[in-house]
Amino acid sequence: MDRAAHALEARSLSREFNGFFAVRDVDFRLRRGSMHAVIGPNGAGKTTLFNLLTKYLAPSHGSILHEGEDVTRLGMAAMAKRGVARSFQISAVFSGLSVRENVELALLRGRGLGWSLLGRISSHPALIDEADALLRRFGLSEQADALAGNLSYGRKRVLELATTLALEPSVLLLDEPMAGLGREDIERVTGLIREMGEGRTVLLVEHNMKVVAELADTITVMVRGQVLAEGTYEAVSSRPDVMAAYTGEAHG
Ligand SMILES: Nc1ncnc2c1ncn2[C@@H]1O[C@H](COP(=O)(O)OP(=O)(O)OP(=O)(O)O)[C@@H](O)[C@H]1O
Known part of the structure; x- marks a missing residue:
């Protein structure tokens, strides 16, 4: 088997909360270079799966592999060092x-330099240019000197994406990147995520189906802690059991 084919892989992954399985026996593969979305109705276990894959939560059973290596016991910092980064939404700003x-x-953190070095950014002229380039790319140049706390919610989300990309991850995990955004920001962020996906592997948990249809090459549908379907948007959205899951009629 080609070890490098899968950026991340979950095998029989489960997470139990007081006897309730939020994620049960999930086998999941994130193909290297793909833009993969996890969807499903409320309470399906999407966020729990995301938190397991990003090591924010420990699994009750099962294992997680990165590039074919077992990383089940590694923490978030170790995963970040391996190039797996998650967006923390605006809490990271x-x-x-x-x-x-x-x-x-x-940018400093992405290079393993402590953030106490912030005052010494001037001693890293290349980083200043990179910061300028990132600010331009994310449409933040005009607000470069504004306090992050004074930005609108949508702008904060864009800044958060810029800071995640600054870490130069090879695998990027995004939890509901469109949550709380207006239409204009959704269009901008969709474009940014598409760009960020070039040369990387991206996993996103997202409720906005238009965005999922536009971005994702592979979609995993979760229902009640398990994988119900996987495939392209066209393939999964035409399945009666997927439609039924969304209208609350799923049985099983
Ligand atoms: N820390 C926890 N303690 C107890 N139950 C939990 C915990 N986290 C999640 N659950 C339960 O696990 C199930 C799956 O939750 P999860 O948040 O993963 O679903 P989701 O698909 O992300 O839902 P949503 O789309 O509403 O965010 C839910 O029934 C939830 O109540």
Whole structure:
């Protein structure tokens, strides 16, 4: 088997909360270079699966592989070192720092430099150029000197994506990147995620089906902690059992 074919893999992954299986016996493969979405009705276990894959939660059973290596027991920091980054939504944005400082800080962290070095960014001229480029790419240049805490919600989400990309991950995991965004921001963020996916593997948990249809090459549908279907948007969205799951008529 080609070990490198799968950026991440879950084998018989389960997570139990007081006897209730939020994720039960899930086999899941994130193909290298793919843009993969996990969808499903509320309570299906999407966030739990995401948190297991990103090592935010420990599994009750099963294993997780990165590039074919068992990483079940590794923590989030070790995964980040391996190039697997998750977006933390706006909690990762430092409100008291400017937009530019947030990006510079993420660039420093991406290179393993402590953020106490922030004051010394001037000693890394290449990073200043990179920060400029990232700010431009994410349409944040005009707000570079604004305090991150003063940005609108949508702008904060865009900044959060910029800081995640600054870590230069090879695998990017995004939890509901469109949550709470208006139409204009959704279009911008969709475009940014598409761009961020070039040369990387992306996994997103997302409720917005238009975005999923537009972005994802592979879709996993979860229902009641298990995988119900997997395939292209066209393939899974035409399945009666998937439709039934969304209208609350699924049995099993
Ligand atoms: N920490 C927890 N303690 C107890 N139960 C939990 C915990 N986390 C999740 N669950 C339960 O596990 C099930 C799956 O939750 P999860 O958040 O993974 O679903 P989801 O598909 O992401 O839902 P949503 O789309 O509403 O975010 C739910 O029934 C939820 O109540």
